[in-house]
Each structure stands twice: as C-alpha cells, then as structure tokens.
Amino acid sequence: MLQKPKGTYDIYGDKALTYLYFRKLVEALMDKYNAKYFETPIFESSELFHRGVGETTDIVSKETYDFKDRGDRDLTLRPEGTAGIVRCFIENKLYAENLPLKAWYLGPMFRYERPQAGRYREFYQFGFEAFGSFDAMMDAEVIGIVCNLFKILGLKGVSVNINTLGDKESRENYRKALLDYFKPYLNDLCDDCRRRYEKNPLRILDCKVDSSNEIMKNAPKMTDYLNEESRIHFDKVKEYLDAMGINYKVNSSIVRGLDYYTHTVFEVQADIEGFGSQNTLAAGGRYDHLVEFVGGPSVPGVGFAVGLERLFLALDAENIDIREIICPDVYIFSAGDEQKPYVLSLSNDLRLAGFNVEIDYNGKSFKSNFKQADKVNARYIIIIGEEEVESKLLTVKNNETKEEYKVKLDKIIEFLDEKLGEEHED
C-alpha cells in the first residue's frame, strides 16, 4: 500500500473548508493593512537559507530538505518564508520603490522533524514581513496583526511574550557577558546547555531543565546590556503596544532559533493544556540586517509567521469552527434519460446566473434523488420529466417547507432569486 510520506497530510473535506476559509479571512485582514500578497518558490538555492536563516541554526543544520536537481544545482525546500521574501525583495529591487512595503504569504514549508501533533514535515505558515522602517511603530504593528488575527478567529487562550535582543552591538556584548558568566558553571549545566554554550549561548536561557537553577536566575540580563538606542527602541515598542491595548509579558528567555533577529522578538503561545512543546502559535521579530546579509541594501525588516496546523489545533481546543459550509441552492434531477439534456442546459443557465447547482448524473431513482438532495443540503429541488419538458413548467420544491411550485422555464431565475433572496434576508 502506497502511503503519504512521513509527516505529511492530505487536506480535504472539513479540513479543506477550514483552510479555504482561513485563507479568505487572512486575505481580508491583509487588505486592511494594505499588505501585498507574495508567492515565492517552494525551493530556493540552498545558499539562501544558509545565509539567511543561519548556518548554525538547527533548522538549517539538520532539518532542511536538500537536493540536487538534474543540473547539479544545490536546492533546498524552504523551511520558512522570510528568506524567500527577502530574496524576492532584493532580486526585484523592490527597495527602490515606495517603502515601507508590507508583504504577506501563505504556503507550505518543509522541515525534516519528528512529527507530533501540530508538527509536520510539510506544514503551512501564514507570514507577514514589513520592509523599510526602523521605527518601533512597525514592531508594534506587526504584533498587533497577530493579535487581531486571533481576535477575529475568536481565540481566547493566547499570551504574547516579547523580548529584545538589542542591536548588533548590544547583542554581542551580552553574548560575551553570558559566556563569561557561565564558564565557571559549565559542569553544573545540562548536556544541552553545554552544547548551547558553544553554539548559541543565548539559548541557554531558554532551557527547561535548568530553568529553576540558581545559576540561571542570577545570569546577566539582556536589559543590562542594551545600549541607549536599543533600550529606547524597546521602550517605544512597549509604549505602542500599551496604546493598542495589547496584553503582553516581557520574557527574557525568548531568543528565537533563527540568527537574523535584532531588537524585538516575540512569541504568541496557546495557553491550552496538552499542547506540550508545540504551544507556540506564532513568532517573529525584527531583522535589521537580513536584507543586507542576503545581498541587498541596508533595509530593515520586521515580520512574523503563524503555523496553521497549530492554530487549527488551538481553534479545535476552544471549539471554534471556521468552516464555511456551502450548500447547493438547487438540486436538479430528471425522471428519465430523455430529460438529461434539459437538466444540463438548465443547470448551466442557473450556474451562470450565480446559483450553486447540483445535478444527478447517474439517473438514480426518485427516492435516491431525494435522499441525495438531502445529503447535499440543497435548498430547492427541480424535477424534470416528460410533463415538464412539454409544458415548459418546472416542478420546483422547497426542500425545507416541502412546498411545491410550478414555475415557467423562462421565469425560473427570477423565481429563485426571489425565494433565495428572501431566505438570505432572514
């Protein structure tokens, strides 16, 4: 039995309805921000991610899908969305146009991970990136978008955690301070932390094993190493968030796994039991040097990404159903084969007039057709038999009230418009 690759899943049925509606909702939300839709390649040159996301990050060092194409090019399935958007921004010289530019995307990402609930190897992210503003207003705006999205969805149990990594200088000073501080305690830390000490000392603070450790509590704080500019920036972000009425916590252990962040970083967590370590619904931050690093001019950026699978899991946990259920306005069937052409032509006309029309293709019995009409939840049923064809009077039945009407063929659109219009007004 052939089966789908590990960590992938099919989208159909109810799940498809959820995805479609979510996309619709995001489109509408993004329009409100005047953000532009981007679709970039699902694979890019491997180098883009190595440079953009960071060679030493776990994502790039052990989670990417790398392959060579037939032309011997090194390619990588995108593990996140930002690098591709940044590449597109540079390659198409969008920096030469009116900035800031607000961009959004929604599509599949790929990481070679051990699958769990809300964690897949092919997963979907909705992301947003704003290029061209150093101002803390943009940081706050970005966090605000995530909050608005969750608000619109009706998701209640979420908390916003923010932190700052400062600018390059602050971050480097802090890194040194951490290295100095932890050096004598290395033997007291867990294995992972000793590894982090070498690779990314900021992540030691994020450790769950050692979090209650005295050593951790007395560790140097990022806030003490921020230079003037970085501190002012972070204060502004908080001020603006307050102004928008956004509840947040400053959490100094948030450092993020991608190398490109500077200043503001944030995570939005689901406060739902049983989410384990997959409780981060959205995350993002500022990346003032990424564009430059990937090969463009010095243009700042801020962005975030939301994982759809986790978000949908959270919606489920709160019993929020965002499926948009679409039912046929009309179900048409014929009494016999002779009337099939009439079924097709009538259904065509009705569809062009804007109705959702389902028809019987298989020449089922009356009984089966009525059952079928119920199953698809059709509002009206049209029966076409010999009598109807001869008299050009259609038999139309309201499937809720069971009322039956005789409607002239050339008046059917008017009739349905009126009837279905009435119901919509209710």
Place this chain on the structure above:
RNA sequence: GCGUUGUUGGUGAAGUGGUUAACACGGUGGAUUGUGGUUCCAUUAUUUCGUGGGUUCGAUUCCCACACAGCGCCCCA
C-alpha cells in the same frame, strides 16, 4: 537525533493459535417503477486484520525487523 505507546473495513471499534472476523455508524440497492428524509429488508473486510520475515501442522492472534501514527525530549510554527 533519543525515549515511549500503538497499527483490524469508508469510520468508531470487539475479537481468537485453527475453516462465519462481533457490534454500531456510514455507503449502495430495494419495500405499489413521479416524490424522499422515520421504519424495515438486503448488501457492504474473506486471496483479509500496517509491510516483510520467522516459530508452528496452522497466525490477524506468538517472536523479530521495517514503515507509519500518537505522546514526551531536543528544536521549532
């Protein structure tokens, strides 16, 4: 990458070392061949119980490996 639990039909699942793999839902067809949604009847896994090996006279049932899924860790959305 490490640990752990599981894998029976379209779905939820019961079950046993041996010639009917229970039950429920769903699907299909039918119960006066132009009027239904309740009810009733029939049918719906059978070269089959994730895949491949092994033990056995015989395995879906025992053993091993692999695949996949779930959960925890790491990490992350």
